Amino acid sequence: MTLIFCVVNLMNILLIGGDRRQEIVRDNLKNAGHLTEHITKRNQLNMNFDDYDCIVFPYPTTKDGLTVNNTLSEDKLFLAEIIKKINRQKVLCGNYSFVNIESIDYGKDDELTFLNAVPTAEGAIEIAIKNTPHTLWKSNCLVVGNGKCGKILADRLKGLRANVTVSARRDIDFAFIKAQGFNAINTYEIKNSAQNYDIIFNTVDSLVLDEAVLKGCKKDCLIIELASAPFGVDFKYAEKIGIPVIIASGLPGKCAPQTAAEILTTTIIKLITNK
Numbered sequence: 001m002t003l004i005f006c007v008v009n010l011m012n013i014l015l016i017g018g019d020r021r022q023e024i025v026r027d028n029l030k031n032a033g034h035l036t037e038h039i040t041k042r043n044q045l046n047m048n049f050d051d052y053d054c055i056v057f058p059y060p061t062t063k064d065g066l067t068v069n070n071t072l073s074e075d076k077l078f079l080a081e082i083i084k085k086i087n088r089q090k091v092l093c094g095n096y097s098f099v100n101i102e103s104i105d106y107g108k109d110d111e112l113t114f115l116n117a118v119p120t121a122e123g124a125i126e127i128a129i130k131n132t133p134h135t136l137w138k139s140n141c142l143v144v145g146n147g148k149c150g151k152i153l154a155d156r157l158k159g160l161r162a163n164v165t166v167s168a169r170r171d172i173d174f175a176f177i178k179a180q181g182f183n184a185i186n187t188y189e190i191k192n193s194a195q196n197y198d199i200i201f202n203t204v205d206s207l208v209l210d211e212a213v214l215k216g217c218k219k220d221c222l223i224i225e226l227a228s229a230p231f232g233v234d235f236k237y238a239e240k241i242g243i244p245v246i247i248a249s250g251l252p253g254k255c256a257p258q259t260a261a262e263i264l265t266t267t268i269i270k271l272i273t274n275k
Contacts, residue, residue: 009273009274010033010034011034011035011053011054011273012034012036012037012051012052012053012054013034013035013036013037013052013054013055013056013272014036014039014049014055014056015036015055015056015058016039016058016068016077016082017039017058017068017069017072017077018040018059018068018070019058019072019257020253020257021058021260021264022038022058022072022261023261024257024258024261025056025261025265026038028261028262028265029265032265039077040070040073040075041075042075042076043075045077045081045082049085049086049087050088053089053090053272054090054091055086055090055092057091057092057096058070058094059094059095059253060094060096060107061093061095061096062079062096066078066079066080067079083100083101086101090104091104092272093107094106094107094264104271106267106268106271109270110148111267112263112266115263116252117149117152118152118259119259119260120152120153120251121149121152121153122256123248123251123252123255123256124224124226124248125153125156125160126255127224127246128141128199128201128222128224131222131246132199134198136157136161136199137161137162138162138163139162139163139199140162140163140165140196140197140198141157141162141165141197141200142165142166142190142201143157143164143203144167144187144190144201144203144204144232145167145168145187145202145208145227145232146167146173146176149203149226150203153203154166154180154182155180158181158182163183164182165183165184165185165193165197166182166184167184167185167186167187167208168184169186187204187208190208190209190213193216194214194215194216195216195218197217197218197221198218198220198222199221199223200217200221200223200224201226202223202224202225202226202227202231202233203226203227203232204227204232205228205229205230206230206232207230207233207234209223209232209233209234209238210237211234214233214234214237214238215241217243219241219242219243222244222246223238223243223244223245223246224245225245226249226251227249228249229249231249233245235247
């Protein structure tokens with residue numbers, strides 16, 4: 001699929017680090033008429049950042065709080081070193097904001113997060129299919145959390161005729177879940193029905209699948225962790241009692257980098273051109 005953008009305000013854009021998505025975003029921005037450069041190695045940091053109007057960090061920008069997320073080379077790109085070179089540029093980050101530099105966290109863009117939930121859901125389903133001995137059809141699946149990712153994932157599972165339960169905490173979410181034809185339970189009460197599920201997909205980034213819940217799970221229950229750190233599963237206890245857990249955060253860039261990059265490009269162009 002070729003993206004065609006109508007851009008009025010052409011800019012010099014510097015991209016830093018990232019994965020295959022960032023490479024595709026770079027090419028998309030170049031095709032849109034912007035002048036682009038992409039830093040993936042430490043020796044490239046010697047360039048003059050003042051030549052650029054905008055600096056685009058990857059999605060996510062960092063995984064350790066110290067270095068830029070960068071799978072495109074073995075070099076470490078330290079955030080502190082890069083910060084010293086930023087002056088007047090518009091700075092875009094993914095799921096991150098600098099403390100002393102004005103920046104825009106494009107990871108908070110509602111359109112991006114909703115659309116990003118699609119490749120996440122497809123990737124999660126792929127993992128479930130490959131790591132269970134049964135079909136998703138008629139499987140009892142629990143989706144923990146009714147946020148953007150939870151909504152899309154539950155819908156896709158329903159399309160495969162799985163028996164889908166969705167957990168939430170608010171009355172309005174319970175109403176939505178039931179209106180969509182899913183079973184609804186309170187996230188705080190998962191432990192009371194944990195034994196019912198063949199697969200549990202977690203989308204909540206706070207501890208919800210704790211010792212009390214895991215104790216009640218079937219031994220062959222598969223847990224797929226889709227949330228980011230600090231995650232929602234007690235991994236140590238799950239390992240102790242033999243419940244398999246697959247950490248599957250960052251799925252859009254792994255299972256559908258082309259689509260994920262197209263979504264990112266649209267968001268980035270909207271932000272840098274103020275559209």
